[in-house]
Amino acid sequence: MANSKYAYVRNYELSDSLLPGCFLVCRLDGHSFHKFSEEHGFAKPNDKRALELMDRAAMDVMTEYKDIVLAFGESDEFSFLLRRSTDLYNRRQAKILTALTSYFTSCYVFHWSKYFPDTPMRYPPSFDGRIVLYPDERSVRDYFAWRQVDTHINNLYNTVFWALVQQGGKTTAEAHATLSGTASAAKHEMLFQQFNINYNDISARYKRGSVLVQVKKARTMVEVLHCDIIRDEFWKARSYVLAG
Ligand code: DGT
Ligand code: MG
Ligand code: MG
Ligand code: MG
Ligand code: MG
Numbered sequence: 015m016a017n018s019k020y021a022y023v024r025n026y027e028l029s030d031s032l033l034p035g036c037f038l039v040c041r042l043d044g045h046s047f048h049k050f051s052e053e054h055g056f057a058k059p060n061d062k063r064a065l066e067l068m069d070r071a072a073m074d075v076m077t078e079y080k081d082i083v084l085a086f087g088e089s090d091e092f093s094f095l096l097r098r099s100t101d102l103y104n105r106r107q108a109k110i111l112t113a114l115t116s117y118f119t120s121c122y123v124f125h126w127s128k129y130f131p132d133t134p135m136r137y138p139p140s141f142d143g144r145i146v147l148y149p150d151e152r153s154v155r156d157y158f159a160w161r162q163v164d165t166h167i168n169n170l171y172n173t174v175f176w177a178l179v180q181q182g183g184k185t186t187a188e189a190h191a192t193l194s195g196t197a198s199a200a201k202h203e204m205l206f207q208q209f210n211i212n213y214n215d216i217s218a219r220y221k222r223g224s225v226l227v228q229v230k231k232a233r234t235m236v237e238v239l240h241c242d243i244i245r246d247e248f249w250k251a252r253s254y255v256l257a258g
Contacts, residue, residue: 030107036147037098037154037256038105040114044090045140051090053136058180059172060220067129068092069224071121073236075114076228083255086158086243088165088223092118095154098258107145115143151256159244165223167198173216174201177209227252 032038044050056064065087072092076082081100086093094114096102103109119141126135148154171193178189193201205211213221218240225239225248241248249255 032105032107032110032145033147034105035098036149038096038100038110038145039093039148039154039157040096040111040143040145041091041093042115042118042141042143045142047090047139050139054130054133059169059176060217062219063129065219065224067122067125069226069238070125070129071118072224072226073238074121074125075118076226076236078117079114080228083228084158085226086161086223087226088161089168091161093158093161095158095255098256111143111145115141154256155243155249162223162243166221169216169220170198170201170213173211173213173220174205177205177211181209227255230254 051061051064054064068087068090072085072087072094075094076085079094079096079102081096081102082094083097084095096110103113119139122139122141123135146157148157175186175189175193178184178192179186182189184192196204202213205213222240222242225241225243227237227239229235229237243249
């Protein structure tokens with residue numbers, strides 16, 4: 015078979031191996047989850063079941079792929095950090111990206127009914143994915159800080175937005191207009207004055223997203239946290255994450 019006259023077509027397959035010595039970050043994002051969340055009645059601004067299902071799918075991915083040392087999830091996305099020296103699939107980009115994306119997606123579907131026992135899936139969800147290379151520890155940390163700051167900004171906005179709509183009786187257009195151009199302090203103030211909500215009391219899961227760490231003990235497992243990953247503390251306590 016290898017030597018048939020047709021075998022030359024193999025030469026059309028080009029190498030897509032990722033640069034050695036760099037960290038790999040694979041980010042998956044739900045396709046049109048604006049629609050998917052509506053169709054499945056996700057709670058606004060945050061649906062705990064949906065977020066826990068994302069965590070569960072990510073945990074399964076990390077159990078299957080031990081070279082993923084860290085993951086961060088928020089909303090309909092998850093970012094996976096593969097150790098710098100990973101040799102997974104000989105670092106072939108398409109192979110890594112498609113394998114992780116497809117496994118994550120099937121785990122999401124596989125576990126759906128455990129998290130949404132009363133909500134049949136109305137149509138199959140899909141996720142898109144990309145891999146970005148980061149050459150040093152600083153850029154990896156800044157990548158994760160970027161995602162966590164995004165979580166915070168979006169969650170603060172969405173929390174006030176839905177309070178204005180659900181409790182304040184505003185239309186979504188009015189709520190948008192009310193919030194347009196407001197600074198974070200003004201949003202905190204609005205929440206407290208008008209709705210008696212102290213933003214600090216909101217669940218860390220919503221404010222900070224989910225941090226999954228591959229823990230190497232007697233038996234390998236995954237730890238789920240909702241902690242700060244912007245400051246040094248998290249990284250200093252887990253120097254093995256960036257060790258290679
Ligand atoms: P895309 O990613 O370009 O295919 O389009 P979308 O619609 O997935 O947009 P994206 O990823 O920027 O935003 C995520 C959407 O998912 C956003 O419209 C709100 C929805 N979503 C995510 N988590 C929750 C949740 O916990 N509750 C609700 N109600 N919606 C959520
Ligand atoms: Mg997207
Ligand atoms: Mg999306
Ligand atoms: Mg998204
Ligand atoms: Mg095959």
